[in-house]
Amino acid sequence: MTEIWHGLTKAIGLIISLDPEVTEIAGRSLMISLTSTLLTSLICLPLGSLIHFKQFPGKRLVISLIQTFFGIPTVAIGLFVFILFSRAGPLGGLNLLFTPAVMVLGQMILITPLLLGLTIAALSGVDKVIPDTARSLGASGFQMTIIVLREARFAVMATVIMGFGRAISEVGIALIVGGNIRGFTRVITTAISLETAKGDLELSLALGIILIFIALIVNILLNRLQPR
Amino acid sequence: MPLIETVNLCQNSDGRDILKNVSLKVDRGEVFALIGPTGAGKTTLLRLIDLLDLPTSGKIYFDGSDVFESGKRKLEARRRMAFVLQKPVVFNMSVYDNIAYGLKLRRVDKGSIRQKVGRILEMVGLSTYQNRNARTLSGGEVQRVAIARAIVSEPDVLLLDEPTANLDPVSTAKIEQLITDIIRRDDTTIIMATHDMSQGQRLADRVGVLLDGEIRQTGGFQDIFTAPGSREVADFVGVENIIDGVIASNDDKVVTIDIGDNVIAAISDYAVGEKVYACIRPEDVTLALSRISSSARNSFSAKITRVVSRGQLSRIEMDCGFPLVALITKRSTEELNLAATREVYAIFKATGVHVIKRKSD
């Protein structure tokens, strides 16, 4: 118990004093995961709408496939991206392995099924008459998609926030494709993993507290978004 | 040139024919009512006309040009129409923004939007609600927003699908008044679907009867009401007495119809031997307690089997060798002391009998 208390007080001290290493790692985590969430949203909201509104053979299969990938292990994606971007791999020439960019890409792959699936679910939650109403009032396909997304805005925002939560809390991809390089690709989760293994509990605890804090904020946002 | 013309429209869904060869013409400024029972295909037809769906086959001409030529043409045509769906929904935004939506889609400038929306809000009587979220409105108010939202873009054609279904009588009256105002105010062409014949009668210039996905008859309301073209139309427009028979004689269009044990006199062109239906509207049947001499050609002794009270009217069901229904005032029922098992005389004129040719099946 004393170890935990000792560690906790020191950890909180690190946060309050804005320890440069803690803030740097937390800032990088936020930056990378916000970027991946933003980019994935830009792709998945239109793509999810397309899947939702377009009728095509195998649509159900596609949707259940997407749902299957909700829980895909992060290390599996990490391995896949590693093989892809390693110098010996097909995209090795891009020189992206062990960079934040490839971490962003890995997280994007990770949360794409989640964002697609939940976007489709969010749109399905909108009254079926809304798309017809919009078109009957003169909306083009694109304008109709916009208004339906707007009607589903709470659910869509919740989707994006959930994607962010998954992105920032994953460790497998960040470790494998980021390489956990101090000052470059080290993020909260990989730092916790390394520092805990090395026995540096204060830094781990400080970062853990920040991660929980971020999760808390995400949850508060989600709750506030629930339409009353 | 009709504003809207459909040619042999067919719609097939899951192997079921919902519309069969629907050909319709609606002129500019006309108010056309599609009547038919629930499930006849009215909504499907309106959706096709508004270009929300593609027909399985057939063509639609809007203002003379084929709308299926290109996606652009379709959108242009749709933007000249407005469709109030049967189950109106409002967007989760203010009443004002709901009504302004169609104008924003058409990139109308802000000032004009404010002016037009303001005018429409006044017309539908929702000015004080303009900043309220439309989701908080009652059913009748939602319907008014839906209509306001449709007409604010001043469409050439207004499509209404059961505009008063599921509304209370007060709201229904308000909506009908609103539609009347729209008809009177500008020359908007209106195509409305309704299963309420009296609504069609009150609002429409012309009526099309849609039964089982087919247009069976079009024409003025009175024509259809008094001279249904087929047994099914007769059934739908409420002709309760439809009796099978064969023309027995034709004396210069005054015919007698052999209906088995009895003979009915009627006016018709059909030749002797033609299989027909004799249609008699219940309100055209008069009842008397004793045999009276009158100009009416048809008089049958009958036994009352049932009396059903319907507001100020009574529905008298009788057996005169064939079943016959009469509709008379409640007052007459009381004065004549009509009740089941009473013997009466049922009288109707030969001109009150509408003769329809029976299809040989």
Add this chain to the structure above:
Amino acid sequence: MSVVFFLTEEVPVLKKTAVCLSGIFILMSLLLATSGCSSPRAESSSPLPPQLRLRVATTTSLYDSGLWGYLEPMFERKYNVELDIMYAGSGKALEYGRRGDVDIVTIHDQIREEQFIADGYGVRRVPFAYNYFLIVGPSVDPAGIKGLTPEAAFKKLMETGKASFVSRGDDSGTHAKEKDIWAEAGYDYEAVRNAGRWYIEAGTGMGPTLMMASEKQAYTLTDIGTYLTYKGKLALVPVVDKGSLLLNVYSAIALNPEKMPQAKIDMANNLIEFLISPEIQEFIGNYGIEEYGTQLFTPYVGSEPE
């Protein structure tokens, strides 16, 4: 039903948007990659183009001892380069090298290092420091191996089969050394792995393995540098520290640009020159004396082990 058809006719806008978005995505990815994201060091100096990053895969014992924490900024300042240090056991470091994912490796596994060069992946092997391995364990010494030679100690561990031993199990240089000792002791390594629950494969770096051995009160093989660095956190004492088998040499190998055209041979050579320069050799020799009271690494140049 209602929306079955619209996409075929009216949705090119949506498709165009999707194409635009993917374009934006690729652009942003490249921007991110070249700007080095949010590295505070990159911000304090000017942002570095990617060719000025040198990627080193280093054995975990060098990393966990904290030595790189000092060498990294010194080298970066001297050559105005961004040094990316990857924490990897020797096996993983060599694998990164074979795949061309790093520019230089600093490891301690002579046999595989020579193989790596023979296979054409590395240019030459440049030793720059050495120290000795230790077998550490609980102070009560449950297996009674104190003072034995390493091979005799391993033999006894195997025979008693009770006292736990934590193996790195990560194909690292230390792990290779452990296998050498087992071989000297006369055991087939596969047999050791399957000998029983006392033999624990951690699959992680030197520091974490020490932490685990301490938690489990088990023996483990460690380099002295990492052990001293972690000593304060451990309930482990040196048990076996004598024997020629325990020599531990750290070398740097630059990747062969003939095989890996993208390898930054010039900067890698700079790093090697830097490591064996008198100044740094002296720094390595003095590293840790102040803190731990003893030398962690012996400089290689001028004092080669016999």
